[in-house]
Ligand SMILES: Cc1cc2nc3c(=O)[nH]c(=O)nc-3n(C[C@H](O)[C@H](O)[C@H](O)COP(=O)(O)OP(=O)(O)OC[C@H]3O[C@@H](n4cnc5c(N)ncnc54)[C@H](O)[C@@H]3O)c2cc1C
């Protein structure tokens with residue numbers, strides 16, 4: 001099949017950037033979307049032009065490296081699918097596709113379709129962990145965890161931090177990402193000691209990064225390649241409010 | 256050079272404890288006076304960096320992805336082994352040790368493997384405490400399964416995303432230490448050389464992948480955790496960015512590279528669909544528990560598979576190996592599939608796959624059970640191929656998956672270069688000539704959480720008060736070499752892209768140093784590879800400049816190293832005139848195609864020393880002695 005692409009080209013963070021039109025020819029339906037871009041890039045290099053920069057690594061939908069907008073949709077039209085797992089059989093000959101990087105103040109463009117998602121790492125640094133130093137852990141089966149609870153925590157832990165949630169949200173909010181980590185740890189017994197501090201600091205870190213506020217559009221859930229539910233946002237909000245208010249009982253001063 | 260693995264003496268089960276008890280310690284107040292450079296943030300790197308920081312050391316950690324959480328370890332699916340014996344089915348530290356040594360076809364060190372089995376239990380405790388959501392039973396305790404043909408259920412798993420969850424646990428521990436300031440993280444930063452001064456590793460040279468800036472970093476020790484080199488084959492199950500550069504540059508600076516020809520080819524991957532194919536996707540080998548592998552007896556059979564009657568199907572594994580059938584080990588399954596495809600009997604548009612058929616299992620167990628067991632794998636298969644495996648048999652073909660070879664290390668995980676360590680898939684240490692399923696995750700975390708935090712102190716304690724500086728001749732000269740190489744790559748101005756060279760190189764290595772090898776083929780490869788390398792350096796087309804994000808430059812730089820590695824792999828495979836584990840020399844097999852080992856001549860670790868491009872490397876042999884187990888010849892008939 002032959003396609004017309006309009007691709008965002010931006011040399012560096014300081015560059016203004018612009019859409020550039022390319023024709024890609026001879027793409028087979030079995031190629032993945034990124035392989036289609038590989039073909040485009042091979043053609044560009046042969047013509048002496050600079051290839052389109054895009055982020056990728058595993059190409060299996062798990063590392064969270066890849067992602068850009070295809071005609072306004074994060075990761076393109078297929079639900080629960082990262083762009084590296086999207087195959088060309090979902091497009092047809094003659095399609096016109098607009099490719100743009102994630103757009104958010106908190107994700108500055110590095111080059112072409114590559115953005116800086118360092119804000120996500122900083123949110124994790126603020127509390128997305130259990131403080132357990134190597135070697136200090138008790139025997140693993142000492143604390144039974146109900147299967148349903150563990151499964152629920154897993155649903156949240158499945159987040160790949162690709163940033164699609166932020167990119168699709170009209171407010172550029174990072175609630176889905178942040179709540180996925182807060183919920184993963186706050187649901188489990190291992191996460192209880194730091195539960196409220198975690199909710200508090202992670203929400204504050206998120207706000208500091210310049211992400212927008214959540215107004216329940218639920219666009220994030222719709223584009224999340226891992227199907228993370230917005231129920232986790234409610235869970236995070238509950239823990240955050242409790243932490244903010246006096247609802248968290250303080251330990252007694254004397255035993 | 257004589258190689259001393261520094262294996263402690265004494266009874267096998269006491270070696271590690273005794274050794275730990277006598278390692279020199281660094282006083283808690285002095286730990287902050289040391290800086291350790293950790294290159295890599297996968298399971299091995301993230302766990303080591305976090306543990307060092309918790310102990311009080313200063314750490315600089317580097318990765319080429321935009322976040323340490325994206326290291327290739329994230330993609331591991333199946334699980335992680337540990338000798339917990341939760342199933343009361345007879346597992347023990349000794350049994351895990353024995354299975355690993357035997358699985359490696361008696362080409363690894365007893366003491367290292369025993370220690371791995373010992374600390375495996377601590378790994379599970381640590382990960383659970385971090386909040387890793389392992390699969391659980393209804394009673395709330397941890398669930399285990401049997402994996403990769405093991406006779407006991409010792410594999411812990413987190414759906415089909417075990418690597419992801421383990422890595423996130425280690426990554427979170429790492430980020431916790433970034434927040435305390437003990438770890439300084441350098442994402443999008445690639446190590447391009449090792450700085451060695453008077454035989455001691457003193458630092459690294461890096462390139463900032465966004466600005467192109469070349470930097471020097473000094474450390475009291477350098478720890479490489481940079482993963483494996485399966486991407487030398489171009490098509491593999493590894494992430495696109497996985498590469499050998501860090502290990503290779505260390506090799507060029509004096510570190511020995513051991514057993515490079517020991518590479519594992521995984522039998523159940525989705526075959527390539529065309530020449531644009533950029534990587535291969537693994538389908539968990541658990542599928543072989545219920546799927547039956549076959550091809551039509553008539554290679555030109557044009558009928559759709561469901562129209563081919565039983566009598567006209569060749570269930571080649573079941574016929575050849577009646578007792579193990581479709582569950583023969585990875586290498587046996589892979590070899591037989593390749594033989595069938597090579598004979599022109601492959602299926603699919605490219606004639607490059609064999610069927611893995613679930614029809615009988617669905618009839619026997621019902622679609623629902625199959626869906627419960629493999630639902631997500633079937634979905635992934637359908638996503639990639641557009642075919643529904645519930646109605647059309649899957650097509651599978653082997654793909655490079657894991658590399659047992661790597662930098663030589665002693666019992667303390669130090670390479671032969673003083674102060675340089677290698678952990679995880681980057682070292683050669685624990686899997687011999689073949690790795691068991693679910694043992695790589697175990698090794699990465701064992702090295703990072705429970706071995707290196709102890710052994711590094713023994714080395715550092717002798718270097719207290721040593722000032723760090725990058726203003727030395729060694730740093731200046733190494734940085735100049737890096738700059739010169741980048742300029743050389745950029746100034747070739749030829750016609751072919753880095754990818755096109757990489758594909759061609761990969762094809763050569765796959766054909767002659769892949770699933771099976773023979774002397775004639777290896778000699779041929781040893782002519783083809785240097786010729787292609789020369790063309791690379793005179794006909795590479797590389798757009799863009801050095802001082803910007805330039806993904807083509809990153810690729811070209813890595814491909815340059817693959818040429819040299821590929822040559823060494825073939826040389827090593829040629830030199831090892833026996834079959835063992837994954838290394839099948841066609842000259843050495845019995846009538847059933849089973850590998851014939853030659854313990855009298857090849858019971859050693861082949862460790863190669865670099866002598867320059869195009870110059871013959873020197874082979875050093877570390878003999879393997881088996882004090883506690885007796886090497887046996889395996890048989891799957
Ligand atoms: C598809 C797949 C499934 C698997 N499933 C399993 C399984 O179920 N069980 C199991 O036990 N094993 C499995 N394995 C194997 C296992 O995942 C790997 O062996 C293991 O994760 C390697 O970990 P590592 O920490 O050594 O390296 P990696 O995870 O590869 O990390 C390498 C790190 O080094 C960095 N790096 C590399 N080069 C440089 C450089 N020059 N400069 C700076 N940084 C650099 C990278 O950025 C990265 O952070 C699987 C492998 C694959 C491919």
Ligand code: FES
Pocket residue numbers: 055056057058059060061062063064065066067082083084085
């Ligand atoms: S490249 Fe890893 S998720 Fe797409």
